[in-house]
Amino acid sequence: xxxxxxxNFDDVGxxxxxxxxxxxxxxxxxxxxLVLAALLTAASFAVIYTNLIWGPAIPAALVTLAxxxxxxxxxxxxxxxxxxxxxxxxxxxxxxxxxxxLIIGGSxxxxxxxxxxxxxxxxxxxxxxxxxR
Amino acid sequence: xxxSETLPFTTAPSIDPYKLxxxxxxxxxxxGGAGRNYSTGHGEGGPASKRVIVAYGxxxxxxxxxxxxSAFFAAHAVLRSATAGGPSGHELFDPRSVxxxxxxxxxxxxxxxxxxxxxxxxxxxxxxLSLLITGILGLAFxxxxxxxxxxxxxxxxxxxxSAFLSxxxxxxxxxxxxxxxxxxxxxxxxxxxxxxGFRAVIMRRLLCFNLFWHVLDIIWIALFxxxxxxxxxx
Numbered sequence: 501x502x503x504x505x506x507x508n509f510d511d512v513g514x515x516x517x518x519x520x521x522x523x524x525x526x527x528x529x530x531x532x533x534l535v536l537a538a539l540l541t542a543a544s545f546a547v548i549y550t551n552l553i554w555g556p557a558i559p560a561a562l563v564t565l566a567x568x569x570x571x572x573x574x575x576x577x578x579x580x581x582x583x584x585x586x587x588x589x590x591x592x593x594x595x596x597x598x599x600x601x602l603i604i605g606g607s608x609x610x611x612x613x614x615x616x617x618x619x620x621x622x623x624x625x626x627x628x629x630x631x632x633r
Numbered sequence: 634x635x636x637s638e639t640l641p642f643t644t645a646p647s648i649d650p651y652k653l654x655x656x657x658x659x660x661x662x663x664x665g666g667a668g669r670n671y672s673t674g675h676g677e678g679g680p681a682s683k684r685v686i687v688a689y690g691x692x693x694x695x696x697x698x699x700x701x702x703s704a705f706f707a708a709h710a711v712l713r714s715a716t717a718g719g720p721s722g723h724e725l726f727d728p729r730s731v732x733x734x735x736x737x738x739x740x741x742x743x744x745x746x747x748x749x750x751x752x753x754x755x756x757x758x759x760x761x762l763s764l765l766i767t768g769i770l771g772l773a774f775x776x777x778x779x780x781x782x783x784x785x786x787x788x789x790x791x792x793x794x795s796a797f798l799s800x801x802x803x804x805x806x807x808x809x810x811x812x813x814x815x816x817x818x819x820x821x822x823x824x825x826x827x828x829x830g831f832r833a834v835i836m837r838r839l840l841c842f843n844l845f846w847h848v849l850d851i852i853w854i855a856l857f858x859x860x861x862x863x864x865x866x867x
Contacts, residue, residue: 513688
């Protein structure tokens with residue numbers, strides 16, 4: 501009961517610096533985000549330009565690093581949280597991610613199948629995607 | 634407790650149980666001076682403040698923008714190996730240039746965040762300064778991208794060369810157009826902050842600009858990963 505009455509009913513918009521109470525705290529959040537994002541970016545480039553990762557695993561490694569960096573940006577730059585006052589923002593994002601996954605995943609899936617089932621053509625005219633390595 | 638369950642507000646520690654007036658205690662530091670008015674709404678607490686509504690609406694727009702980008706990404710992913718005998722990404726892309734562009738955009742996202750902190754404490758000097766650095770980094774990004782495009786076109790690898798290059802120029806160019814529009818917006822925001830100060834409507838516009846700029850950087854993460862790095866690996 502006390503939870504219901506003392507709960508803050510306000511929602512928080514995306515990009516609100518909710519938890520930061522001082523300038524230093526606000527800047528610190530952005531510095532943490534910058535350092536993490538820079539590390540993840542450097543890791544992405546290292547995956548390609550060094551031999552750290554086994555060749556066929558490179559696409560998976562790149563996607564993982566990219567998703568991680570997007571998460572860092574969402575949390576530290578866009579201040580998205582999973583708190584109750586952020587539910588609307590997170591739900592909208594989840595819906596956007598669903599549509600993006602359907603469009604990209606569906607396109608690749610369908611075009612890959614079309615490509616496999618297509619009659620052999622002249623090399624330069626191949627339209628569909630070749631399987632990624 | 635049964636009485637308070639039928640009358641939910643009787644336990645609220647307030648002389649204003651129906652929240653008819655402004656409630657300064659609940660104001661957020663990031664409210665942008667908009668204040669809150671609990672009296673205008675329907676039901677408990679009234680509608681969200683205008684700042685929340687504007688930011689949420691702009692968030693929905695940005696997500697729809699991301700969905701549009703995803704269609705361009707899907708086209709590029711499908712057409713990436715359709716080089717029609719022309720050059721592939723591995724022969725065309727300059728990793729140094731991509732790394733510089735990535736750094737510019739990431740740092741500009743950071744300084745854009747600093748401008749939001751500066752604006753939250755109403756510092757004209759630091760807001761203008763961080764917005765200016767954001768704009769310079771954005772311009773540098775665009776300059777490098779334009780140089781890349783010119784080099785490719787000079788090599789005969791323009792958008793009309795192959796389906797791969799058409800989709801490449803579409804998706805990267807679309808992002809570049811967003812950055813250009815963002816720079817125009819940034820310039821007008823600097824002028825508006827300078828002339829009008831940190832009134833509520835300006836704070837809302839600054840918030841929307843921040844969201845826009847950060848989302849452009851998120852899209853660039855997908856771009857350098859899918860288009861450049863994976864294209865390099867192919």
